[in-house]
Amino acid sequence: MNPDICRERENATFNTETLTNMLDGSAEKTRRRREIESLVINDPDFQHDDPNFMSRSERYDAAVKKSSQMIMKLRDYGISDPEEIYFYKRTARRTFHEAFGLHYTMFLPTLYSQCTPEQQKKWLPLAENFKALGTYAQTELGHGTHIRKLETTATYDPSTQEFVLNCPTVSSIKWWPGGLGKTSNHAIVLAQLYTLGKCHGLHAFIVPIRCMKTHQPLPGVTVGDIGPKFGFEEVDNGYLKLENVRIPRENMLMKYAQVEPDGSYLKPPSDKLTYGTMVFIRAMIVGESARALSKSCTIAIRYSAVRHQSELRPGEPEPQILDYQAQQYKLFPLLAAAYAFTFVGQYMSDTYHRITGHINQGDFSQLPELHALAAGLKAFTTWTANAGIEVCRMACGGHGYLCCSGLPDIYVTFTPTCTYEGENTVMMLQTARFLVKCYRQAREGQQLSGTVSYLNEQQRLQPQPVSSRPTVVNINDLASLVEAYKLRAAKLVEVAAKSLQGELQRSISQEDAWNNSSIELVRASDAHCHYVVVELFAAKLSEISDTAVHSVLNTLALLYALHGITLNSGDFLQLSQITQRIKALLVEIRPNAVALVDSFDYNDEMLNSVLGRYDGNVYESMFEWAKRSPLNRTEVRSFIIFNIIQKK
Numbered sequence: 001m002n003p004d005i006c007r008e009r010e011n012a013t014f015n016t017e018t019l020t021n022m023l024d025g026s027a028e029k030t031r032r033r034r035e036i037e038s039l040v041i042n043d044p045d046f047q048h049d050d051p052n053f054m055s056r057s058e059r060y061d062a063a064v065k066k067s068s069q070m071i072m073k074l075r076d077y078g079i080s081d082p083e084e085i086y087f088y089k090r091t092a093r094r095t096f097h098e099a100f101g102l103h104y105t106m107f108l109p110t111l112y113s114q115c116t117p118e119q120q121k122k123w124l125p126l127a128e129n130f131k132a133l134g135t136y137a138q139t140e141l142g143h144g145t146h147i148r149k150l151e152t153t154a155t156y157d158p159s160t161q162e163f164v165l166n167c168p169t170v171s172s173i174k175w176w177p178g179g180l181g182k183t184s185n186h187a188i189v190l191a192q193l194y195t196l197g198k199c200h201g202l203h204a205f206i207v208p209i210r211c212m213k214t215h216q217p218l219p220g221v222t223v224g225d226i227g228p229k230f231g232f233e234e235v236d237n238g239y240l241k242l243e244n245v246r247i248p249r250e251n252m253l254m255k256y257a258q259v260e261p262d263g264s265y266l267k268p269p270s271d272k273l274t275y276g277t278m279v280f281i282r283a284m285i286v287g288e289s290a291r292a293l294s295k296s297c298t299i300a301i302r303y304s305a306v307r308h309q310s311e312l313r314p315g316e317p318e319p320q321i322l323d324y325q326a327q328q329y330k331l332f333p334l335l336a337a338a339y340a341f342t343f344v345g346q347y348m349s350d351t352y353h354r355i356t357g358h359i360n361q362g363d364f365s366q367l368p369e370l371h372a373l374a375a376g377l378k379a380f381t382t383w384t385a386n387a388g389i390e391v392c393r394m395a396c397g398g399h400g401y402l403c404c405s406g407l408p409d410i411y412v413t414f415t416p417t418c419t420y421e422g423e424n425t426v427m428m429l430q431t432a433r434f435l436v437k438c439y440r441q442a443r444e445g446q447q448l449s450g451t452v453s454y455l456n457e458q459q460r461l462q463p464q465p466v467s468s469r470p471t472v473v474n475i476n477d478l479a480s481l482v483e484a485y486k487l488r489a490a491k492l493v494e495v496a497a498k499s500l501q502g503e504l505q506r507s508i509s510q511e512d513a514w515n516n517s518s519i520e521l522v523r524a525s526d527a528h529c530h531y532v533v534v535e536l537f538a539a540k541l542s543e544i545s546d547t548a549v550h551s552v553l554n555t556l557a558l559l560y561a562l563h564g565i566t567l568n569s570g571d572f573l574q575l576s577q578i579t580q581r582i583k584a585l586l587v588e589i590r591p592n593a594v595a596l597v598d599s600f601d602y603n604d605e606m607l608n609s610v611l612g613r614y615d616g617n618v619y620e621s622m623f624e625w626a627k628r629s630p631l632n633r634t635e636v637r638s639f640i641i642f643n644i645i646q647k648k
């Protein structure tokens with residue numbers, strides 16, 4: 001064990017196992033998680049070479065094999081709990097997505113949430129036994145964000161009681177769905193529904209695309225892979241062109257809207273229920289932001305504890321780079337954000353399941369807030385985590401740029417979360433739409449609830465414009481900082497609402513007024529989400545009984561809140577005092593930095609990083625990894641080429 005990393009662990013002021021248990025929910029949950037992870041770690045079938053040594057095709061083939069093995073093994077182990085399946089899979093797939101990913105994350109959830117009981121009786125056994133292997137085909141070449149303008153059509157033919165699906169233009173070709181290129185034999189296709197000559201907008205249909213016996217594309221189906229991407233090499237994102245493909249009427253997902261055999265249309269309680277799967281994934285991505293950022297911090301902080309470089313005091317040995325204030329200022333706010341997002345991810349998941357429970361009982365009243373919260377937190381956390389992974393990579397110097405560091409793979413796998421499932425800017429504007437509506441309701445004296453109730457508070461406190469009030473904070477008191485974030489959010493929501501109002505008074509259209517206020521609208525959503533994150537971090541602290549753990553997390557929470565103020569100093573005051581306080585907090589966190597990342601409890605296999613190894617023996621393992629590179633399988637390669645050139 002590297003002596004530096006040993007010393008770091010000896011210096012910790014809290015028990016990492018206590019914090020790990022808290023993150024898992026209990027000591028028993030930690031034990032069970034580790035037990036499941038060890039099933040993968042000790043399984044020779046999952047001890048394979050680094051995908052970075054493979055071609056794209058080899059990576060895809062290996063991913064399909066792994067997905068298949070996981071299905072069989074989970075069955076053999078009798079593991080059926082969704083959370084335990086997730087622990088098993090995330091250990092086996094390490095940093096990468098799996099070939100069957102869309103089947104699990106979007107195809108199955110759509111069947112669960114949008115099929116009638118009769119449809120579930122038919123399709124769930126097929127899908128749960130992987131006879132029907134599916135994807136979620138919504139995006140087209142011409143439209144990803146503006147889904148009301150998607151062009152694929154599903155036209156009802158009452159004479160045969162079938163829908164006829166068509167992609168009438170090049171821009172209507174389905175493009176991007178994961179698992180579409182080679183893997184899936186079915187797709188949930190989002191198409192404009194036409195019946196009795198009228199268009200009823202976007203609805204979901206189960207469309208067979210390949211023969212379940214031969215896996216060949218079915219008649220009228222053109223399907224394939226869209227080619228190499230920035231990352232996601234294990235996933236065959238594909239294209240799909242449908243030409244007069246007929247499906248039975250019963251293949252329209254009819255839990256909320258129906259088409260009768262005669263073609264008459266029965267509309268849903270809300271036309272946004274078709275969008276339900278997207279809300280689910282957005283809510284789940286918040287937790288993925290926490291995991292990607294916490295893995296990156298684990299790698300960068302452990303490496304910074306064993307890397308010695310440069311000279312801090314003349315004549316002294318080279319210090320650990322973790323002792324540089326500049327290195328601490330890069331990494332510790334991200335460590336704080338990783339903990340913050342872990343708690344927000346838990347809150348978002350709980351809130352999603354609570355509200356969808358009400359929706360399943362027919363109460364749709366909280367759907368707008370769920371949509372706004374999932375959209376905003378997905379954008380807020382992925383933008384922060386995306387930038388943070390890059391900071392962690394660069395904080396590791398040249399070795400961070402090596403694939404064996406794990407950081408490039410984490411980055412290229414995570415970065416599309418800022419785009420898919422709702423492009424982040426668009427998502428922030430969706431949240432802003434909800435905030436402006438709530439602001440206006442508060443002004444009219446309506447009582448708000450949930451995460452926007454502060455808009456009532458700010459109205460009651462002082463009727464004059466919120467934006468005129470100074471923000472004074474006690475920079476050592478988290479509750480005071482939460483109030484500052486709340487006031488900032490209220491201010492920026494008011495600024496955005498007043499910008500809209502001003503634009504409208506210039507007698508331009510609602511739409512132009514909206515577009516001309518987009519900067520303020522996005523900033524208002526960002527401030528709202530930032531307040532929610534800080535508030536949830538503070539709320540979590542109140543649940544922690546262990547004084548040592550409470551103390552170290554309180555320090556992280558103060559750092560997260562104060563650092564956020566420096567990033568948005570225009571919205572707050574007292575900058576110099578805050579900078580000094582931040583420096584003092586960095587010093588406080590320093591002895592616990594490694595213990596804090598240890599508490600995330602990522603085993604080396606899942607971390608997949610020679611820099612972030614638990615034992616800190618970085619250089620030895622880097623050299624071993626490099627020697628396994630395919631280019632090193634032969635000594636004389638470029639020399640032969642060189643000789644050929646020389647002889648010409």
Ligand SMILES: CCCCCCCC/C=C\CCCC(=O)SCCNC(=O)CCNC(=O)[C@H](O)C(C)(C)COP(=O)(O)OP(=O)(O)OC[C@H]1O[C@@H](n2cnc3c(N)ncnc32)[C@H](O)[C@@H]1OP(=O)(O)O
Pocket residue numbers: 101102105136138139144145146147148178272275276278279281284285288367368371420421422423426430433434437
């Ligand atoms: C288990 C872990 C999983 C995590 C990892 C997963 C890995 C998987 C890898 C990749 C998967 C990627 C899959 C995809 O990308 S699928 C495609 C995703 N596409 C999108 O997200 C499209 C984004 N665009 C939209 O959602 C919409 O176009 C829109 C931007 C929201 C606009 O929609 P629309 O034009 O209809 O709406 P308006 O803006 O006019 O608003 C009208 C009212 O509707 C409300 N609204 C909008 N959307 C929703 C919704 N989803 N739910 C509820 N309500 C919604 C909106 O608030 C307006 O309400 P109001 O009352 O103000 O009128």
Ligand SMILES: Cc1cc2nc3c(=O)[nH]c(=O)nc-3n(C[C@H](O)[C@H](O)[C@H](O)COP(=O)(O)OP(=O)(O)OC[C@H]3O[C@@H](n4cnc5c(N)ncnc54)[C@H](O)[C@@H]3O)c2cc1C
Pocket residue numbers: 102136137138139142143144145146175176177178232237416419420421422423424425426429
């Ligand atoms: C790795 C990956 C996996 C994917 N998997 C799937 C999948 O399985 N199934 C599926 O259906 N799709 C999938 N997608 C597609 C994804 O959902 C879309 O790319 C995403 O919705 C963004 O749409 P777009 O690509 O059309 O971008 P656009 O909407 O064209 O965005 C381009 C730019 O325009 C801006 N913009 C657009 N509209 C507005 C607006 N109203 N106001 C302000 N600015 C605006 C955006 O902010 C952005 O900067 C995947 C994408 C990726 C990268």
